[in-house]
Amino acid sequence: MKMARAAKRSAVPEVATRDQLLIAAGELMIESGNVDISLSDIALKTGLNSALVKYYFGNKAGLLMALIRKVVGGSLARLDEVIATRASPEEKLKMHITGIVNTYYRFPYINRLLHFVITERGGSQGATMAAEIVKPLALSQKQILDEGVASGRFRKVDPMLFYFHIIGACDQLFYGRYILQHGFGIDDISATLKHDYVNHLYEIIVNGLLAPPNHRTAKSTRANRG
Amino acid sequence: MKMARAAKRSAVPEVATRDQLLIAAGELMIESGNVDISLSDIALKTGLNSALVKYYFGNKAGLLMALIRKVVGGSLARLDEVIATRASPEEKLKMHITGIVNTYYRFPYINRLLHFVITERGGSQGATMAAEIVKPLALSQKQILDEGVASGRFRKVDPMLFYFHIIGACDQLFYGRYILQHGFGIDDISATLKHDYVNHLYEIIVNGLLAPPNHRTAKSTRANRG
Numbered sequence: 001m002k003m004a005r006a007a008k009r010s011a012v013p014e015v016a017t018r019d020q021l022l023i024a025a026g027e028l029m030i031e032s033g034n035v036d037i038s039l040s041d042i043a044l045k046t047g048l049n050s051a052l053v054k055y056y057f058g059n060k061a062g063l064l065m066a067l068i069r070k071v072v073g074g075s076l077a078r079l080d081e082v083i084a085t086r087a088s089p090e091e092k093l094k095m096h097i098t099g100i101v102n103t104y105y106r107f108p109y110i111n112r113l114l115h116f117v118i119t120e121r122g123g124s125q126g127a128t129m130a131a132e133i134v135k136p137l138a139l140s141q142k143q144i145l146d147e148g149v150a151s152g153r154f155r156k157v158d159p160m161l162f163y164f165h166i167i168g169a170c171d172q173l174f175y176g177r178y179i180l181q182h183g184f185g186i187d188d189i190s191a192t193l194k195h196d197y198v199n200h201l202y203e204i205i206v207n208g209l210l211a212p213p214n215h216r217t218a219k220s221t222r223a224n225r226g
Numbered sequence: 227m228k229m230a231r232a233a234k235r236s237a238v239p240e241v242a243t244r245d246q247l248l249i250a251a252g253e254l255m256i257e258s259g260n261v262d263i264s265l266s267d268i269a270l271k272t273g274l275n276s277a278l279v280k281y282y283f284g285n286k287a288g289l290l291m292a293l294i295r296k297v298v299g300g301s302l303a304r305l306d307e308v309i310a311t312r313a314s315p316e317e318k319l320k321m322h323i324t325g326i327v328n329t330y331y332r333f334p335y336i337n338r339l340l341h342f343v344i345t346e347r348g349g350s351q352g353a354t355m356a357a358e359i360v361k362p363l364a365l366s367q368k369q370i371l372d373e374g375v376a377s378g379r380f381r382k383v384d385p386m387l388f389y390f391h392i393i394g395a396c397d398q399l400f401y402g403r404y405i406l407q408h409g410f411g412i413d414d415i416s417a418t419l420k421h422d423y424v425n426h427l428y429e430i431i432v433n434g435l436l437a438p439p440n441h442r443t444a445k446s447t448r449a450n451r452g
Contacts, residue, residue: 033345114405115401115402115404115405118404118405118408119259119404126404126407126408127408129408130405130408130409134405134408134409134410135409138409138410157426157429157430158422158426160410161399161422161423161426161427162426164395164398164399164402164423165395165398165426165427165430167398167402168394168395168396168397168398168399168401168402169390169391169394169395169398170394171394171398172390172391172393172394172395172397173387173390173394175341175394176341176390176393176394178341178344178345178352179340179341179344179356179360181352182344182352182353182355182356182357182360183356183360183361183364184360184364184386186386196384196387197387197390200383200384200387200388200391201387201391203383203434204383204391204430204431204434204435205430205434206434207433207434207435207436208429208430208431208432208433208434209430209433210433
């Protein structure tokens, strides 16, 4: 085991060691259900000295930010590609929801990690992560909504409220693994369940955006009762 | 300060001491942004001996469960009352979303606390809290959905997926206080913002439930392109 690890280490370039640390950090978050992992746990899991974290990332906050960039960076780039296509706003919305749910499916800790890093006091990481992750994501969503309104198919909604709605809804199924287990008797999130959740969210949200005013019957019901 | 505290303590009955511990625990969670608070922090904040936690709640897990019951118990009872009324399914949905958002507004830690207690390994709290909180809530939501379908106004959706959608969406704005600050430049959640969020969620979700099949244009768009 020790020999195999040494051989592996000598054969891989620096970038792989860096990645090893990030992969181990993510795995630890999944195993422990906690994003506040320790450097010594990473060292134990990888067989690498925790001083390497300092070498590659400066400190633990640097490692956590690098993990967020690694996980979310690709998704944001793909979302940009989606928006640049000539697909309809509805299709873009579907691809966006699919993309977020897929990310949370593979990396169920990522929303909590983002909150953890952004909440951290006395540092600049909050502003940095917001600028790199939250703002571009919110801007892309706004573009989809604007296209929908411009095409006359979506009604106008507040993009910021839409951001919290989408992120919270997409995340909760994956955050809620133990709630799924104890509350609903489901041990694992299958590809089918993930697929069903995408469709559920998409159908509600797109119809919620498309719906013409005359479907807002609660208001008229209230008026009838008033 | 010490005298005032002693006077206060001697003047209040047992139930108030118990409540003092719960209130302090909740306040600490808001202040620290972390639900995993320590008994010594509670002792420090209340001026009460941390042994009282053992006396009233058995252990820290017992205190956390009592806090969840205190916060959510009233909301669940009010939801039962709402369901028992003759309001329309749409109105019940609106009252339900309003109730959850109000709870998260006052107790922004409560969803994370519920997850923390349910995720805790090697105990029975997960099953207990699921039975007391998650299952009754999911059942109430299912009743609203069933009434909507029976009345011919809602289309049929999976109540479990609906649960995660509603809970995640309602919670995220309050979980995301620092994201709100760094990502959107908003420091505090005002009553207006809370009210706007309820309306945003309600409009999307009720229209998503009400919408007839011919509004699901993404499918037809895909078909046209295929």
